[in-house]
Amino acid sequence: MGQFDFPEPPWVYSPTEVMKWINATHPVNKVRKSHVSRKEEKKLENIEVSLDIDVEKTKITPTNLFNEIIEKITGLTEIEEHFEIIPTAELIARGLAKAKFHNMIKILLDGNIIYQHPKNGHDLRKTIEMLMEMSNKTKQGKTIELIAKKDDNYRCIADIRIQRIHPTKVHAVDIRIKGEIEEYLFHEFLNYLRDHLSVVVSKD
Numbered sequence: 001m002g003q004f005d006f007p008e009p010p011w012v013y014s015p016t017e018v019m020k021w022i023n024a025t026h027p028v029n030k031v032r033k034s035h036v037s038r039k040e041e042k043k044l045e046n047i048e049v050s051l052d053i054d055v056e057k058t059k060i061t062p063t064n065l066f067n068e069i070i071e072k073i074t075g076l077t078e079i080e081e082h083f084e085i086i087p088t089a090e091l092i093a094r095g096l097a098k099a100k101f102h103n104m105i106k107i108l109l110d111g112n113i114i115y116q117h118p119k120n121g122h123d124l125r126k127t128i129e130m131l132m133e134m135s136n137k138t139k140q141g142k143t144i145e146l147i148a149k150k151d152d153n154y155r156c157i158a159d160i161r162i163q164r165i166h167p168t169k170v171h172a173v174d175i176r177i178k179g180e181i182e183e184y185l186f187h188e189f190l191n192y193l194r195d196h197l198s199v200v201v202s203k204d
Helices: 015-025 065-074 085-098 124-137 183-197
Strands: 043-053 057-059 078-081 103-109 112-116 143-149 156-163 165-167 173-182
Touching: 043 183, 085 103, 085 124, 085 143, 085 156, 085 183, 103 124, 112 124, 173 183
Parallel strands: none
Antiparallel strands: 043 173, 057 078, 078 165, 103 112, 103 143, 143 156, 156 173
């Protein structure tokens, strides 16, 4: 491999492969030091990655025997992860800012819209402040979804779903980036998550 060659990133591969790639490409200043013109920067397209967070997990006891039987048959036993949903979303929003996503299109908390400004071109910093304020007021929330865009033409959309309570086979963080993003910016984003969220490899 050359000085700045990296393993191919795992667009829809397993969390193990994701972590191998994150570790291989960290720190990102190696990319910044290369003399590659903006026209020659490698771009990634339509990325899907699932990650877990290194926190304590508790199995949720079924409310009745029927639900317990259904869970055993379907394998959909639920767990609760012991992290706070809104501060986690705030950190991920900061990661998006590192990757130059400027506009937060929508934020949904437990399926309810708490922020929606698709035409406000540079509001991501504002939404980070909003999430900071919310984290001081409430510890509630099972699921939060962040949808942000990187440019004004909707050519790159990030859709990130964070789940505190979910089936055991589901991961805490699902990342989908539709469209093209510069490879070094995706490095910035994933490395920020690793450094601030204790991202771990899934055991499945």
